[in-house]
Amino acid sequence: MFEEKLDALSQMAAKHMAMPFPPGLRGLDIDGQDMVMLDADAYGYAAA
Numbered sequence: 001m002f003e004e005k006l007d008a009l010s011q012m013a014a015k016h017m018a019m020p021f022p023p024g025l026r027g028l029d030i031d032g033q034d035m036v037m038l039d040a041d042a043y044g045y046a047a048a
Contacts, residue, residue, distance in 0.1 A: 013046045 025035040 009046055013043060016043065 021036065021039065028035045
C-alpha cells in the first residue's frame with residue numbers, strides 16, 4: 001500500500017512539473033507567501 005501511494009505521488013509530481021507555472025501567479029504575494037516559493041516548497045516536500 002505504501003508503494004502504491006508513493007508511486008501515485010511520484011506520478012502527480014511529474015505531471016505537476018510538466019505543466020507551466022501560471023503567469024498570473026508569478027510574482028504574486030499572498031499573506032507574505034510568494035506563490036513561486038510555495039510551489040517550490042510543495043514540490044520539495046513531495047520529492048523528499
